[in-house]
Ligand code: SF4
């Protein structure tokens with residue numbers, strides 16, 4: 683009995699089921715790279731991270747924390763993103779908004795500490811989906827390499843945008 687129903691379009695063709703065909707297709711890619719570098723003397727790699735290849739517009743990038751139209755932090759430290767994160771990558775410490783910061787926050791609580799561990803994050807986008815305030819989005823560019831584990835911890839200061847604006851996308 684078929685447990686998973688696969689759409690006709692995605693069903694494997696006869697040749698795809700044949701391992702020799704797949705191995706041959708892989709070897710063709712290798713041969714192509716061999717001729718390009720060995721005979722034409724052209725590079726098949728790029729100087730990453732100085733150069734990057736074009737990425738899909740569906741790419742989920744680094745996290746950004748948004749401000750509203752009055753430049754107040756949208757995040758109210760509700761912890762929805764932290765609880766919904768399947769990789770346990772978000773760490774938030776909430777605090778009462780002090781009077782001198784009242785103009786920066788819409789409610790009486792804010793995220794004093796907001797960290798994302800990029801070595802744990804799987805870029806699933808669930809934090810974005812879970813946020814009831816439209817405060818966190820994965821639209822902050824491509825994750826870059828680093829030479830120390832500490833550099834993969836994104837702090838609030840790294841993620842918080844300077845200027846605010848309307849909500850991105852629809853929030854229900
Ligand atoms: S993208 Fe997914 S894994 Fe990464 S912080 Fe958000 S919920 Fe966690």
Ligand code: SF4
Nearest residue numbers: 757758760761763813
């Ligand atoms: S980013 Fe959104 S979901 Fe996460 S704590 Fe802030 S308001 Fe809540």
